[in-house]
Amino acid sequence: MIGVGKAKQYANVLDKPLSRGRQEVxxxxxxxxxxxxxxxxxxxxxNIAELERRLEDAGYAVGARVLELxxxxxxxxxxxxxxxxxxxxxxxxxxxxxxxxxxxxxxxxTEHEDEYMISEKELLVNRFISVPKDMGAFNCxxxxxxxxxxxxxxxxxxxxxxxxxxxxxxxxxxxxxxxIKFAEEVKQVCIV
Amino acid sequence: MPxxxxxxxxxxLFASVDRVNAELFTLTYGAIVxxxxxxxxxxxxxxxxxxxxxxxxGTRLVDEFLAKSNVSRxxxxxxxxxxxxxxGFKMFLGVTATVTKWDAExxxxxxxxxxxxxxxxxxxxxxxxxxxxxxxxSGVIRGALEMVSMKTEVTWVRDMLRGDDAYEMRVxxxxxxxxxxxxxxxx
Numbered sequence: 001m002i003g004v005g006k007a008k009q010y011a012n013v014l015d016k017p018l019s020r021g022r023q024e025v026x027x028x029x030x031x032x033x034x035x036x037x038x039x040x041x042x043x044x045x046x047n048i049a050e051l052e053r054r055l056e057d058a059g060y061a062v063g064a065r066v067l068e069l070x071x072x073x074x075x076x077x078x079x080x081x082x083x084x085x086x087x088x089x090x091x092x093x094x095x096x097x098x099x100x101x102x103x104x105x106x107x108x109x110t111e112h113e114d115e116y117m118i119s120e121k122e123l124l125v126n127r128f129i130s131v132p133k134d135m136g137a138f139n140c141x142x143x144x145x146x147x148x149x150x151x152x153x154x155x156x157x158x159x160x161x162x163x164x165x166x167x168x169x170x171x172x173x174x175x176x177x178x179x180i181k182f183a184e185e186v187k188q189v190c191i192v
Numbered sequence: 193m194p195x196x197x198x199x200x201x202x203x204x205l206f207a208s209v210d211r212v213n214a215e216l217f218t219l220t221y222g223a224i225v226x227x228x229x230x231x232x233x234x235x236x237x238x239x240x241x242x243x244x245x246x247x248x249x250g251t252r253l254v255d256e257f258l259a260k261s262n263v264s265r266x267x268x269x270x271x272x273x274x275x276x277x278x279x280g281f282k283m284f285l286g287v288t289a290t291v292t293k294w295d296a297e298x299x300x301x302x303x304x305x306x307x308x309x310x311x312x313x314x315x316x317x318x319x320x321x322x323x324x325x326x327x328x329x330s331g332v333i334r335g336a337l338e339m340v341s342m343k344t345e346v347t348w349v350r351d352m353l354r355g356d357d358a359y360e361m362r363v364x365x366x367x368x369x370x371x372x373x374x375x376x377x378x379x
Binding site: 029 | 206209210211212213214215216217219220221222223224226227228231241245248249252253256283284285286309312313315328
C-alpha cells in the first residue's frame with residue numbers, strides 16, 4: 001500500500017516532491033561547514049589565486065543547481081532571455097533564497113559596457129571569516145562569485161565573475177562587490 | 193548565587209539562533225563531497241576526510257552548543273545521548289533524532305534521523321556505493337563528545353541513500369577520559 005506509515009519511500013530521488021524551500025539550518029552549522037571547505041582547499045593549493053579558483057569552482061556547482069531549482073520552483077520554468085532580467089533574478093530571487101535578503105545594490109559599471117556590480121555590506125559567507133594580512137586581497141566571497149557565475153553560465157550568459165573588497169569611509173569592515181564581466185557573445189546578442 | 197536560567201527546549205533553542213536556508217547548506221555540502229571525490233578518488237579516503245572535517249567542526253561546535261543551550265552537566269551517557277538528539281541536532285540542523293536500541297550496559301545507542309538536510313536532492317551513483325555521504329555527522333558527534341571527555345566510536349548502520357528507510361548511527365562510548373590539568377595546583 002502506498003503512503004501508509006512513515007515517509008513514503010521513493011524508488012528514485014527524482015520522483016520525490018520538491019520541498020517548498022522553507023527548511024532552515026543554523027547559521028553556525030553553515031559557517032563551520034564553509035570554514036572546513038576553505039581549510040581543506042588551503043591544504044590543496046600553493047597560492048591564493050588557486051584557492052580563489054577552487055572556491056569559485058565549488059560555488060559554480062551550487063549556482064548551477066540553484067538556477068535549476070529556482071527556475072522550476074519560483075518562475076514556473078520560464079527562461080530569462082534578457083540581461084537585466086537575469087541580473088535582477090540573481091540580485092533579488094537568488095540572493096533572497098540563499099541569504100535571506102535581496103542584495104544591497106546592483107550597479108552598471110561606468111568604465112565598461114559589459115560590467116555590472118552586485119554589492120553587499122557583509123556577505124553571509126564572510127561573516128565569521130578573518131583573512132590574515134599575509135593573504136593580501138583574498139576574499140572568501142569567491143565562493144559567492146562562483147555561485148553567480150554558475151547561474152549566469154547555465155542561463156546562457158557566460159561571464160567572468162570575481163569578488164572584491166571595497167573599503168568604505170566610516171565602516172570598519174570593507175564592503176564586498178561581486179564584479180560581473182560578460183563575455184563578448186553576450187554583448188553582441190543581448191539588447192539591454 | 194543568582195538563579196541559573198533553565199535550559200531551553202529544542203524549538204526555542206533553534207528559534208534563538210541565526211538561521212540560514214537549508215538548501216544553501218545542502219548544496220555547499222554537496223560541493224564539498226564532489227571536490228573530495230575529484231581530488232581523492234578513493235571512496236574510503238573521502239569517507240575518512242569527511243569524518244576528519246566533521247571532527248574539526250565538532251570540537252568547536254560543542255562550545256557554542258554549551259554556551260547557548262544552558263544545559264547542566266549530564267549525569268550519564270543516556271542523558272548525553274538524549275541531549276544530543278533533542279537539543280544538539282535541533283539547534284544546528286533543525287531536525288530531531290530519536291535515541292533507540294540501548295545495549296545492556298548503557299554505553300551504546302543508535303541515533304535515528306528521518307529527516308536529514310544534508311541529503312536533499314542527493315542520489316548516489318553506482319560508482320560511489322561505498323561512500324558514506326553523511327560521514328561528516330559521525331565526525332561531528334565524535335569530536336564534540338571528545339571535547340567533553342568521552343571517547344566514542346560512531347558507525348553508520350542505516351543509510352537512506354543506500355535504500356534503507358532512515359539514517360541510523362551507532363554511537364558507542366569507549367571510555368570517559370578524566371580532565372587533565374596542565375599544571376599542578378600547588379606550584
